Amino acid sequence: MSNLFPKSANKLPLQILIFIGLTTGIVLAGVTYYATPKYSRVGYAPTQPVPFSHALHAGQLGLDCRYCHSNVEKSGHSNVPTAQTCMNCHNQIKTDSPLLAPVRESYASGNPVPWSKIHQAPDYVYFNHSVHVARGVSCVSCHGQINEMEVVHHAKPLSMGWCLECHREPEKFVRDPKLVTNLDWKHPGGDAGQLEQGKKFVHDWNIQPPQSCSGCHR
Amino acid sequence: MRYAYLTLLFVVVSAVSVLGFRGSLSQRTPLEIFPDMDRQPKYKPQAESAFFADRRTDRPTPVGVVPFGRTALAPEAKFLAEDDHLYRGLAANGTPARGYPAGITVDAQFLERGQLKYTIYCAPCHGAVGDGNGITKQYGMGATPTYHDDRLRGTPEGDLYHTITAGKGNMLSYADKLEPADRWAVVAYVRALQRAQTGTPADVVPAHKSELGLK
Numbered sequence: 070m071s072n073l074f075p076k077s078a079n080k081l082p083l084q085i086l087i088f089i090g091l092t093t094g095i096v097l098a099g100v101t102y103y104a105t106p107k108y109s110r111v112g113y114a115p116t117q118p119v120p121f122s123h124a125l126h127a128g129q130l131g132l133d134c135r136y137c138h139s140n141v142e143k144s145g146h147s148n149v150p151t152a153q154t155c156m157n158c159h160n161q162i163k164t165d166s167p168l169l170a171p172v173r174e175s176y177a178s179g180n181p182v183p184w185s186k187i188h189q190a191p192d193y194v195y196f197n198h199s200v201h202v203a204r205g206v207s208c209v210s211c212h213g214q215i216n217e218m219e220v221v222h223h224a225k226p227l228s229m230g231w232c233l234e235c236h237r238e239p240e241k242f243v244r245d246p247k248l249v250t251n252l253d254w255k256h257p258g259g260d261a262g263q264l265e266q267g268k269k270f271v272h273d274w275n276i277q278p279p280q281s282c283s284g285c286h287r
Numbered sequence: 288m289r290y291a292y293l294t295l296l297f298v299v300v301s302a303v304s305v306l307g308f309r310g311s312l313s314q315r316t317p318l319e320i321f322p323d324m325d326r327q328p329k330y331k332p333q334a335e336s337a338f339f340a341d342r343r344t345d346r347p348t349p350v351g352v353v354p355f356g357r358t359a360l361a362p363e364a365k366f367l368a369e370d371d372h373l374y375r376g377l378a379a380n381g382t383p384a385r386g387y388p389a390g391i392t393v394d395a396q397f398l399e400r401g402q403l404k405y406t407i408y409c410a411p412c413h414g415a416v417g418d419g420n421g422i423t424k425q426y427g428m429g430a431t432p433t434y435h436d437d438r439l440r441g442t443p444e445g446d447l448y449h450t451i452t453a454g455k456g457n458m459l460s461y462a463d464k465l466e467p468a469d470r471w472a473v474v475a476y477v478r479a480l481q482r483a484q485t486g487t488p489a490d491v492v493p494a495h496k497s498e499l500g501l502k
Binding site for chain 2: 084088091092095099102103104106107108109110111112113114115116130131132133135136139144146148149151153154156157158160161162179180181186191192193220222223
């Protein structure tokens with residue numbers, strides 16, 4: 070009877086506790102690491118019907134974002150361009166490229182090119198591009214270095230915490246509204262210069278991004 | 288006990304290798320674990336509709352719709368875009384109008400607006416100084432003309448306006464990107480570019496003469 074459990078079994082409860090503790094720790098770490106938009110959204114890069122490259126058009130050719138996303142300053146929605154916008158050039162450049170067939174087809178028929186949407190705020194959130202762009206928040210703060218992307222990917226989490234990070238400290242991001250579409254621009258004075266100029270803008274224009282719930286959930 | 292730890296290690300390694308790291312590129316649509324009211328049955332711009340045959344939520348205007356042309360510039364009278372000069376660049380007798388519509392004053396601020404719009408929408412082809420040597424010339428768009436010839440210098444403003452609104456030959460319309468007042472601002476800036484090319488030392492303001500090494 071006395072030999073039924075070996076001596077080592079005395080340590081077993083402790084070992085089981087340690088094991089459970091470790092497993093819980095790992096699961097918690099896994100959840101914090103994975104169950105957030107930083108993992109689930111960032112890096113989302115769907116295949117588009119036309120392999121359109123921002124690195125070529127916005128980077129190399131130097132087209133301004135507003136050439137295509139022409140409503141971004143005027144409306145809440147930043148439009149994806151019409152097929153005619155592409156045909157402005159592609160009626161003379163690469164006119165028979167097979168890659169551009171969906172664009173030509175759309176231009177002829179009037180049906181839109183079925184682009185996949187990448188950034189998608191939930192419907193219960195009110196978001197508006199024009200207020201941000203007019204106040205000197207650059208595209209790069211929210212979309213990353215689009216002008217270097219061959220394929221657009223989701224670069225920032227766009228979660229509520231992320232929006233608030235900036236709404237609490239807009240001076241870290243606001244710049245001269247003339248420079249919003251210059252994604253490579255950094256304040257020549259570095260972080261300190263940005264902060265100083267940002268504080269000035271925030272004060273002069275009375276910038277008060279909403280932090281109350283009804284500002285974004287209206 | 289060793290087996291338990293080995294299994295745990297195996298589970299962790301396989302989970303990480305399946306899930307990858309934060310920020311790695313992926314084609315998968317982001318998961319919505321609790322899609323509470325994320326996607327509501329309402330229409331948003333440029334979205335897809337299950338109702339209409341062409342699947343668009345943005346409805347094209349039906350035939351025969353009358354344009355509603357009230358603008359900030361002209362809050363009352365321009366109700367139905369009936370001002371031919373402002374909206375179509377035409378004079379009373381139906382020919383391209385000379386000069387700018389009533390209500391538009393060409394001043395430094397207006398030209399600055401024109402410069403901004405010109406740089407975004409026209410410079411890629413026509414070049415920053417309007418000589419037709421924009422970036423696209425290097426990629427095979429040889430047909431872009433310069434503004435600096437006698438015909439275009441003499442053409443009425445209304446004709447330039449019409450080129451922007453309706454396009455001409457290989458150049459397509461920019462009406463969807465520039466509202467009428469902005470088009471006039473671009474026209475004014477094109478005129479300024481043309482004027483700049485024909486400038487003489489006599490045009491330089493006295494205060495700036497020394498900078499340019501003029502007497």
